[in-house]
Amino acid sequence: xxxxxxxxxxxxxxxxxQAESLYLREALFIKxxxxxxxxxxxxxxxxxxxxxxxxxxxxxxxxxxxxxxxxSKVTRYINSExxxxxxxxxxxxxxxxxxxVHFWKYDLPLTIRKHxxxxxxxFILFVAFWVIGYFVSKDDPALTSSIFSEGYLEETExxxxxxxxxxxxxxxxxxxxxxxxMFSNIRVAFLIFVSxxxxxxxxxYLMGQNSIMVGIFDQIFASHGLGLDFFLVVFVHGxxxxxxxxxxxxxxxxxxxxxxxxxxxxxxxxFKRGAKDGVKLMVGIVPVLAVAAxxxxxxxxxxxxxxxxxxxxxxxxxxxxIWYFIIYPIRLARRTALRLNEEEV
Numbered sequence: 001x002x003x004x005x006x007x008x009x010x011x012x013x014x015x016x017x018q019a020e021s022l023y024l025r026e027a028l029f030i031k032x033x034x035x036x037x038x039x040x041x042x043x044x045x046x047x048x049x050x051x052x053x054x055x056x057x058x059x060x061x062x063x064x065x066x067x068x069x070x071x072s073k074v075t076r077y078i079n080s081e082x083x084x085x086x087x088x089x090x091x092x093x094x095x096x097x098x099x100x101v102h103f104w105k106y107d108l109p110l111t112i113r114k115h116x117x118x119x120x121x122x123f124i125l126f127v128a129f130w131v132i133g134y135f136v137s138k139d140d141p142a143l144t145s146s147i148f149s150e151g152y153l154e155e156t157e158x159x160x161x162x163x164x165x166x167x168x169x170x171x172x173x174x175x176x177x178x179x180x181x182m183f184s185n186i187r188v189a190f191l192i193f194v195s196x197x198x199x200x201x202x203x204x205y206l207m208g209q210n211s212i213m214v215g216i217f218d219q220i221f222a223s224h225g226l227g228l229d230f231f232l233v234v235f236v237h238g239x240x241x242x243x244x245x246x247x248x249x250x251x252x253x254x255x256x257x258x259x260x261x262x263x264x265x266x267x268x269x270x271f272k273r274g275a276k277d278g279v280k281l282m283v284g285i286v287p288v289l290a291v292a293a294x295x296x297x298x299x300x301x302x303x304x305x306x307x308x309x310x311x312x313x314x315x316x317x318x319x320x321x322i323w324y325f326i327i328y329p330i331r332l333a334r335r336t337a338l339r340l341n342e343e344e345v
Contacts, residue, residue: 026069033061041081042265058082083337106332108284111277112247113329118257119250122207126246129208133215138223144216153220160224166233170301178297185241185289189248193282196252199260203252210245214238233303236310237296239317243325244285244292251278 040054062082065075112119137143145153152168159167188210195202221230258274259267295313303310 026072026074029064029069030074037061037078037081040085042269044085055082055085058085086336104284108280109324109329109332110336111280112284112325113333115250115254115277115281116326116329118253119247119325122204122246122249122253125204126207126211126242126249129211130215130218133212134219134222135215137216137219144220147213147216156220160221160226164304165221165224165226165229166300166303169233169296169303174297174301176297178293181296182290182293185244185293186286189244189285189289190282192245192248193251193255193278196249196255196278197259198256200253200256203249203256207245207249214242232311232314233300235317236300236303236314237292239314239321240288240292240295243321244288247281247285247325251281254278254281 036057040058044054058078058081062075062078065072065078069075133143137147156165156168159165164170188206192203192206195206217234218227218230221227254274255271255278256274258277259271262270265273295317299310299313
């Protein structure tokens, strides 16, 4: 699978002999090392010393391949495998800093970067379901009544008439509101994740359900000319909350996809890796959900009294999501790859 096709063009006799010699040397090189490469790929070692030994061997193989076959497929393959082992060593080596700090600074961002496409997919679906809920409820008010209780809708309509449209967030004790919402959202997020084992579809269904609810809720206020206010108030806590649900859904897809499509490794090994990455994503969003619930319990209710504070929290939440979940993982992955290339040289 690594061999290059022989040149099709006519060459001088000496050049043909040299090409055939190089071709045979490459074939011998692959035959000699292929079993070791595939074994390391399909069953990577857990022991740090053994992993370092395999990495050293791959670096030697890569140096040899770059010298004699710089444009070959086998060179790219060895470079890819060496990169994977390097990243594994880098993520698992002991750091002088606190392990928790290391997780947030390196482990989680690299895992997020690894599954950026899945997260983007769930984000697009979230927006699509939001739009569906928004426009369907606009043409079919009965849908709103089927999602929200009559008491909730009546109170919201009453608050809108009293010029306090988001007064629903001012009800209850802030502390108990925070605790109740935090545990409720964490429960829903883990339900979305775990249900991903069933071919990923339940994760998408639960995420779509929540997204449609947000779209309907948006339509309630937009129908009274409060569309912009909805974003400025609800997204004080909603920015982090919705981001967490999107990532929980992505974690569910990673879990289910690893079992359904194991690739070249054993299904159980692929599933273990998917479960490990999914758990990392879920551990990462627990504090995000806790902070979102805190904002909903203590900050969102201040939209009338200290609107500048709620606007600042809303803006900082958006900046945090864009930086930590998009920009930083990309930069960290690039720096890690660059460091690998420097060490190879």
